Amino acid sequence: MIVAERKHLKEIQGLVSDQDRILIVGCQECVTVCMAGGEREVGILASSLRLARSREGKPVEILEQTIHRQCDFEFVDELKDKVEGVDCIISMACGVGVQFVAERYVDRWVVPALNTKFAGGTKEIGLWEERCGLCGECILYLTGGVCPIARCSKSLLNGPCGGSQKGKCEVSEDIDCGWQLIYDRLQEKGRLDLLFEFQPPKDWSVARDGGPRKVVREDVML
Amino acid sequence: MGAVPKFDPNLVVFACSHSGAPAARTAGEVPEVHLIEVPCSGKVDVIHLLKAFEDGADGVLVLGCFKEACRYLEGNLRAAKRVGYVRSVLEEVGIEPERVQFQHLAPDMAQRFRELALQLAGKIRAMGPIPGKVKA
Numbered sequence: 436m437i438v439a440e441r442k443h444l445k446e447i448q449g450l451v452s453d454q455d456r457i458l459i460v461g462c463q464e465c466v467t468v469c470m471a472g473g474e475r476e477v478g479i480l481a482s483s484l485r486l487a488r489s490r491e492g493k494p495v496e497i498l499e500q501t502i503h504r505q506c507d508f509e510f511v512d513e514l515k516d517k518v519e520g521v522d523c524i525i526s527m528a529c530g531v532g533v534q535f536v537a538e539r540y541v542d543r544w545v546v547p548a549l550n551t552k553f554a555g556g557t558k559e560i561g562l563w564e565e566r567c568g569l570c571g572e573c574i575l576y577l578t579g580g581v582c583p584i585a586r587c588s589k590s591l592l593n594g595p596c597g598g599s600q601k602g603k604c605e606v607s608e609d610i611d612c613g614w615q616l617i618y619d620r621l622q623e624k625g626r627l628d629l630l631f632e633f634q635p636p637k638d639w640s641v642a643r644d645g646g647p648r649k650v651v652r653e654d655v656m657l
Numbered sequence: 658m659g660a661v662p663k664f665d666p667n668l669v670v671f672a673c674s675h676s677g678a679p680a681a682r683t684a685g686e687v688p689e690v691h692l693i694e695v696p697c698s699g700k701v702d703v704i705h706l707l708k709a710f711e712d713g714a715d716g717v718l719v720l721g722c723f724k725e726a727c728r729y730l731e732g733n734l735r736a737a738k739r740v741g742y743v744r745s746v747l748e749e750v751g752i753e754p755e756r757v758q759f760q761h762l763a764p765d766m767a768q769r770f771r772e773l774a775l776q777l778a779g780k781i782r783a784m785g786p787i788p789g790k791v792k793a
Binding site for chain 1: 747
């Protein structure tokens, strides 16, 4: 999933300081799971903003709605009625959702309430970790299911650098060396032979280096 | 100098039905306290506490069971964490975080309930009302 984290209230307050009627939109997908922008977080942000604004003597009218998915116009269209009554929309989705809402409601000021962090998963409740570098050409079958793009600080593809010390990355003691993880996993699986296979240079043109990407499935298009 | 206007704080107390609520019932009416009984302090969520302030509370007290005495095992621990989170939200908003508190209580501690409520009322009275309350 996409993992995100809410911006500080002061920053969000600054983004909407001139707005008196605001719609806060949550998303029931990834950001609900990572507890950043679901229905619960929409309520907390709305309440916090109301308290902050009334403390400043500038009360604000806030509407709340959480839709199934903000990265899909089909669901973004459900906001239509509420959008008509507001000056500004605060999107509590990832950057994708914010853009879909902004694209649909071009005559409204749309601002993000979250910082979109990474593609990752829930390690434990309250802890999310990055797992995928979204490189466009998966090589996890070569590395025992540990992604060197996402889990090596340098995204190295040919083994650890000199900064790998006792299984940790030189960037921080809190970061495991991605290549140590790969080595350990392959050893555990009895597949260290994979590391001896010749690998051609990775094609980065299918990653962000190739510009904004699209996936097209003509067979499902009408 | 003009006279300082009298201020009677509105206190909302969320009390666990296994500890705080029985204690509150035995203690009898405490002025300024609006008691809300909940099945477990862990039922109290962040939004409930914020809504209490939005709806005019000057202070909020959450009463849960003592550690390891929670009927639902961890409800009191969760409630204490949520109160901590709400404190950080209040601080961001510009409201004194001390206006919300979590306290442990047992069902037979009626006197302690009274003390806690009056202590918080005293603190809030010294702080004064929240400027620009959403609702009076």
